[in-house]
Amino acid sequence: MICSLRYFLVLLVLGWGAACTAGQTLAPFEDSMAQRLLACTGCHGKQGRAGPDGYYPRLAGKPAGYLYNQLHNFQSDSRHYALMVNLLEPLSDAYLREIADYFSALDVPYLPALPATASALVLERGHALASRGDVARKLPACTRCHGESLMGFAPNVPSLLGLPRAYLNAQLGAWRSGERRAQAPDCMAEVAKRLTPDDLTSVVAWLAAQPLPKPSKAVISLPKAMPLQCGSAPEARAGSTGVKP
Ligand code: HEC
Numbered sequence: 650m651i652c653s654l655r656y657f658l659v660l661l662v663l664g665w666g667a668a669c670t671a672g673q674t675l676a677p678f679e680d681s682m683a684q685r686l687l688a689c690t691g692c693h694g695k696q697g698r699a700g701p702d703g704y705y706p707r708l709a710g711k712p713a714g715y716l717y718n719q720l721h722n723f724q725s726d727s728r729h730y731a732l733m734v735n736l737l738e739p740l741s742d743a744y745l746r747e748i749a750d751y752f753s754a755l756d757v758p759y760l761p762a763l764p765a766t767a768s769a770l771v772l773e774r775g776h777a778l779a780s781r782g783d784v785a786r787k788l789p790a791c792t793r794c795h796g797e798s799l800m801g802f803a804p805n806v807p808s809l810l811g812l813p814r815a816y817l818n819a820q821l822g823a824w825r826s827g828e829r830r831a832q833a834p835d836c837m838a839e840v841a842k843r844l845t846p847d848d849l850t851s852v853v854a855w856l857a858a859q860p861l862p863k864p865s866k867a868v869i870s871l872p873k874a875m876p877l878q879c880g881s882a883p884e885a886r887a888g889s890t891g892v893k894p
């Protein structure tokens with residue numbers, strides 16, 4: 650089959666125009682989301698399972714609202730990664746939602762967590778912060794918003810498991826420095842600022858070493874209102890102000 654105009658356009662939209670030149674012979678082309686999003690899975694791993702380099706985050710199975718918010722944030726300069734932003738820039742808001750829904754619906758295996766390298770003491774501190782927080786420093790437990798199993802709270806709060814240590818470190822660091830921003834009020838910026846550098850190292854070391862629970866799905870309700878207001882998760886906002894960590 651000769652490289653079709655349609656194939657060329659689809660690839661062009663996602664920045665791959667150069668991959669298809671006039672007269673080139675190709676396997677029959679199926680115009681599916683999976684094909685169109687090959688431009689993304691090149692970095693984010695097969696079916697968005699996570700890249701092999703220990704940084705590119707998983708997309709598959711993450712809550713759709715969260716994925717959409719991130720695509721929007723990259724487009725609107727609240728998150729930065731030039732190579733990806735170039736791909737997203739020409740895409741419409743409706744198409745960003747379609748992409749978010751597509752990756753969110755994928756139920757594919759996780760890459761195994763890498764073994765922990767931190768000491769037992771550090772890991773224990775990380776576990777305590779994730780599951781209980783630190784009342785003295787008004788630091789809420791991560792489980793209060795990310796769910797008891799830390800697999801997220803649909804549709805807008807992501808999982809904290811199945812993410813590499815380098816990625817987690819970078820995200821919390823970016824929130825502390827203001828380089829990553831979520832919709833105001835940005836509760837994660839507040840949480841990240843309440844973590845000391847030692848807290849951050851401990852919680853990340855523990856999170857990155859956890860095996861995935863079964864089922865590996867986000868919850869759809871939380872036992873208590875979130876302890877801080879999160880502009881990017883407004884469904885949990887009502888009555889949530891002022892609740893003690
Ligand atoms: C060149 C590699 C590359 C390509 C291609 C790429 N991404 Fe990314 N993507 C990244 C990196 C790196 C990050 C993390 C950036 C950071 O540190 O905040 C990321 C982050 C994301 C996130 C946020 C994930 C999270 O858990 O917060 C989403 C969503 C995403 N990408 C979707 C896409 C989609 C959709 C495409 C295709 C249109 C795509 N990416 C193409 C490298 C890439």
Ligand code: HEC
Pocket residue numbers: 706715718719778779789790791792793794795805806807808809812817820821830831832836837840852875876877878879881882
């Ligand atoms: C008050 C609620 C709340 C608490 C408490 C909370 N988070 Fe979050 N977290 C969120 C929300 C909402 C998002 C999504 C933000 C966005 O849309 O960018 C998020 C996103 C994240 C992300 C981004 C994940 C990704 O794939 O890029 C990380 C990392 C994170 N939180 C870590 C933590 C850690 C570690 C703790 C505990 C120390 C914690 N969070 C406690 C609400 C919370």
